[in-house]
Structure formats: structure tokens, C-alpha cells
Amino acid sequence: MSRFFEVVRRDLRLALRQGSDSLMVVTFFVLTVVLFPFGIGPEVGILERVSAGVLWVTALLASMLSLDRLFQADYEDGSLELLVLTPTSLMVVVMGKVLAHWLTTGLPLLVAAPILAVLLHMNSDGFTVLMLTMLLGTPVLSLIGAIGAALVLGARRGGVLVSLLILPLYVPVLIFGVGAIDAAVQGLSAEPHLLILGAMLAASLPLAPWATSAALRQALE
Amino acid sequence: MNTTESLPPFTGTALGCIRGGRAVFAGLDFSVAPGEALVLLGPNGSGKSTLLRVMAGLLKPTTGKLAWGETGLRDEPELHAARTHYVGHHDAVKPVLSVAENLRFWARLHEPHAGRAAGAVDNALARFGLAHLRDIPGKMLSAGQKRRTNLARLLAAPSPLWLLDEPTTALDRANIKVLENVFAEHRAAGGMVVLSTHQDVDLPGSRTLHLDEFAVFAEEDDQ
Numbered sequence: 001m002s003r004f005f006e007v008v009r010r011d012l013r014l015a016l017r018q019g020s021d022s023l024m025v026v027t028f029f030v031l032t033v034v035l036f037p038f039g040i041g042p043e044v045g046i047l048e049r050v051s052a053g054v055l056w057v058t059a060l061l062a063s064m065l066s067l068d069r070l071f072q073a074d075y076e077d078g079s080l081e082l083l084v085l086t087p088t089s090l091m092v093v094v095m096g097k098v099l100a101h102w103l104t105t106g107l108p109l110l111v112a113a114p115i116l117a118v119l120l121h122m123n124s125d126g127f128t129v130l131m132l133t134m135l136l137g138t139p140v141l142s143l144i145g146a147i148g149a150a151l152v153l154g155a156r157r158g159g160v161l162v163s164l165l166i167l168p169l170y171v172p173v174l175i176f177g178v179g180a181i182d183a184a185v186q187g188l189s190a191e192p193h194l195l196i197l198g199a200m201l202a203a204s205l206p207l208a209p210w211a212t213s214a215a216l217r218q219a220l221e
Numbered sequence: 222m223n224t225t226e227s228l229p230p231f232t233g234t235a236l237g238c239i240r241g242g243r244a245v246f247a248g249l250d251f252s253v254a255p256g257e258a259l260v261l262l263g264p265n266g267s268g269k270s271t272l273l274r275v276m277a278g279l280l281k282p283t284t285g286k287l288a289w290g291e292t293g294l295r296d297e298p299e300l301h302a303a304r305t306h307y308v309g310h311h312d313a314v315k316p317v318l319s320v321a322e323n324l325r326f327w328a329r330l331h332e333p334h335a336g337r338a339a340g341a342v343d344n345a346l347a348r349f350g351l352a353h354l355r356d357i358p359g360k361m362l363s364a365g366q367k368r369r370t371n372l373a374r375l376l377a378a379p380s381p382l383w384l385l386d387e388p389t390t391a392l393d394r395a396n397i398k399v400l401e402n403v404f405a406e407h408r409a410a411g412g413m414v415v416l417s418t419h420q421d422v423d424l425p426g427s428r429t430l431h432l433d434e435f436a437v438f439a440e441e442d443d444q
Contacts, residue, residue: 002333010318010326017317078311085277086330087303220279 003088007096008103015104021066022104026112029062033116044121051120052181055130056137059109060170063141066105067166068159070097070149075219080153084220090213098146098209106138122185129184129194133177136197143201143208144169150215173200228304228381229290230254231276231413236285238271244437245271247284251430253413255381258404258424261417263432269417270310272432273386276415277307303332306378308385312371316360320351320370323359328377345376349399364391372400375407383407385416397422 015022036054040046074080083093113134114127122130148166152158180193230252237247245268253259261269274280276287278294278301287294294301314323325342346352349369354362362370368391375383383404389397401423404414416422 003330006326006329006333013322014315014317076311077313077315078309079313079315081279081307081309081311082313082327083330084279085302085305085307087299087332089299221281 004092004096007093008100011097011100021069022108025062025066025105026108028065029058029109029112032058048121051122052178055113056174056177060174063105067145067149067162070101070146071153075153091209094209094212098142102139102142106142109138110134126181126185129180129190132194133180133197136201137173137177140173140200140204143204146212147208150212153219228255231289231382233287234285236282239283246432246435247437249435253415255411256408258414258427260427260429262429267432269432270386273384277384304380305382306375306380308371308388310386312367314359314367314370317358319356319358321355323370324373324377327374331378342377345373348376349373368392382413387417389418389420389422
């Protein structure tokens, strides 16, 4: 367990000192969302209707931006070999890295989302549910993204490949994330959507690190 | 490191490895007992690095088996990892972390109490002449200093089996001497050293393994 926190602490320290990655993710998120009112006009009705979808699609793309750095730097400087040779299950190391990735990318998205929701005139009934879907959904994005990031190690133009691999797997998160917010805005219960998002998190929590570990070992062969 | 004296020997039997469709070596046997050293020799491409990666557990051998005494490596992968230090071509030094932070992370990851125990990290740094660089970020280091930071892992968290892939790369004569002394002390305490090298490293009483003897001649590939 202490190894897990050691990995988290190291990756947070690296992210903090390099700074650019998590800043880039939030900046992309904010800038892209801000562009929408310019693109589709300032009518409140339209913006309100698309707000949930815009926020979630943009969050999806933003979190994908940082994925290629998740293992690439460690792969290039030889750290990954030593991480794989750690005397513990590789899943512990992967979980530590994914948690650090979520703290530096998912969490800032979570904080920025309600502010941008105001900008898009989202109905205030949707705010709590928006936060809940982000809280449940963004860790799933990091977990699934880690599989893709590990699979494309060593490939040239990994960024393009990772989108092809990962985007289809992100779609369920998008559907139920937006579905929950729409339901809340229309006065229906968001609970079923949130439960399904929770189930996705519960399923990907053990499965994604397992698949990522296998992909990392493969990358070093 | 008194516990290492009761360790069984680390052995490989009938090892063979295929890389990229080419058989690198076949029918290779080796054995390293506590206190012993094994030097891998052979021209470029003869499979020294491959064999070391197989020994570390990064690569699975195509044929054959690695074991500690009777216990196969596959059965106890974490035990093997805890007993092994692998030093590869890359130095795994993060440019934005200081020398001490880099070393402390690897030491604690290898053995969670090592970083805290009696200044093991500081001792390791001092041994490799890095004490004055401990707070310098990794990006400022020269190639030789990076290599020494990587080698300091060997001392910061103890492990009986050291696998080193050309550890003398980028080291000057004085630091190779330091490394030789570290090897001698490690072996005197019951440790094992396996290394590949192109330079002369003084390892008294070490055995050598010529990898070209196990090469597979690819006559059948010519067709």
C-alpha cells in the first residue's frame, strides 16, 4: 500500500513541477466550451438544450489530450522497466499512476464544469447532477484511457491511435453522463443513469488496471 | 545482509529466446550462487541484453526455465523482483526531480522502509560521489552522473541479485574502481552479480559466459 502512495506522490510531484499537462487540459476544456456560444449564437434556449452534451464531449476530448503522457515519459527514460520490476503487483503501480492522472486532469475538469455550465445557461436543476456525473465519469475516463495509453507505447503517432482505440469505449460514459443531466433538467429522476455510471466505475476499477498491466508488460517485451 | 547467505543459487536451464523472428540464443545454462559473479561476453547482438532482461523477468524465455533453487520464477514473480536489482541502458532519472528525490523514490518503491532506514539514500549517494549533487535536478546531470544515480539504487535498497547491462558506460576510470569495490563488498556479503561489459571490469574469481557459443546459426533462414 505504501508503494501505491509512493507512486501517487511521485507523479503528483512530477505533474506539479512540469505543470503544463494539467494546465493544458483545463485550458482546452474552458476555451472549447467558451467557443460554443460564438458558434451557435447566444440564444438561451439553444445553449441550454446543448449545454450538457457540450460539457461532456469537451471533457471527454480534454481528458484524452493528456493520455499519451501517462506512460510515454516513463517508457522513454527507462522508468517503466523499473516500475514493472517493482516487487508488488503491477496493478498497484498502475492504480497509483491512474489516481495521480485523475487528480491532475479529472479533478480540475470537475471544478471547472459548473462555472462553464453557468456560461451555457444550464438549468440550475442540473448542476448537482452535473457534478455527480463528472465525479463518477471522469475516473472512468482516466481508467479506460490508461489502457489505450499503455497499448500505443512504442507506436509512432500514438496520439491518433489512442483516440481510435479509446473513443468508442468513452461513448457509454458520454451517453449516461448527458442522460443523467437531461433527466434532472426535465424533472425526471437521474438516479438510474447515475447508477449505471457508478457501475461503469465499479467495473473499470479492477478491470482497467489489469488490462493496462498486461499491455505494459507487452510493451516492454 | 546475512539473510542472503541462505539463498539458493539462481539458475537458468536450457534457455532459448526468439526476438523478432530470430533465435538469439538457445540451450543456454547458467548458475549463480551467493558470492559469485558472472560476466556475459560476446559481440554486439549476441544477446547479452536479452539474457539480462530474461533474467530480470522483463522478457519471457521462449524455452527453458529460470529458478531460485527449486522454486521456479513463474511461481514467485514478486519474490524474484524483491531479490533483484536491474540496471539497464536507460538511467530512469527524472529531469525535474532532484538526485536525492529520484533515488529515494526507487529505494522506497523497491523496499518501502529502505528510504527511511538510517540514511541509506545518503550513504548510497556518498558512496558514488554524488553527495554534493543531492539537491540538483536530474536535467542538470551529465551522462556519468546520471549513471551513478542509477547505480546508487543498488546500495539504497539492498537486494542480493544485481543484473547490470554495461554498467560502466559513461563512467570514468575512478568511478569504475568505486563500482568494482562495491561489487567486491556485495559479493563478500553473499550477494550475486551478473553483468555484461565491453570494458575490463575487475571481478576476482568471476566466471564468464560467452554468448556467441549459444548462438543459433540461421542456415535454414537463407532459403
